[in-house]
Amino acid sequence: MSQPTLSDVCQPLLSANPVSDLAKVDLDEDNFVHQPKAVDISAIYAFLGCATPKAWLMAAQHDLATIIQDHANCEKKAAGTAMNLIFRYQSYASLQQKLAQLIREEMLHYEQVMALMARRGQAWQHLPAGRYASGLLKHKRTYEPEAMIDVLIIGAFIEARSCERFAALSEVIEDESLAKYYRYLLKSESRHFEDYLALAATLSSQPIAERVAFFRNVEAELITSPDDELRFHSGVPSWLS
8 A cells, every 4th residue: 555645635624615714713813912931942042053134034025925925935834844754753753642643733834924914915836945955955865764864953943034034024014913923833943943953963873963053054154144935934035145
């Protein structure tokens, strides 16, 4: 029997109603009368090698449609990556449990962003992937279990950067409903970063500090160098640098 794909697993969540009741409830403005509780993300700032450049924030504010669309793509890809890890490394019980929870949360966030797009009257459009994830993954080692360890470390950086950007965007965008939603995401995104990093440390037979430091430099270079495309994880817009 062939293994189910991510589409097989997730389609029942989306086919009957593309925006589920759960996503609607979480995005209902009445649920955001009070600000989401403050989340301490100081560990995120310490983990990352740089902060989001002001030029990226400036560009993002003027093209929120692209940022929102790419955010949806990122949530879907994050679930897909976690699902692939579950299938590939079935003998690692701790990995299976953590990633199963992460997949559920990423797919819920995907539904929420789709609901947000619908409420804003924003149509779904094809948006090619930027350079960020591929720029990290090209440094992944090709032998096991080191390849798995690298993917987990990369996952930690992607989740940490997402968290940092949600926080940064929430401080500058004028759409308060959207800003509140980004603050709402901080708790889960900061936990995802910790989960990936803890899994990498637990499953590696060697200390991971050296690989973390390596990917910190790679990630910071992708974030601070000129980038011809605007994406949720893109670098400094080349037209503003």
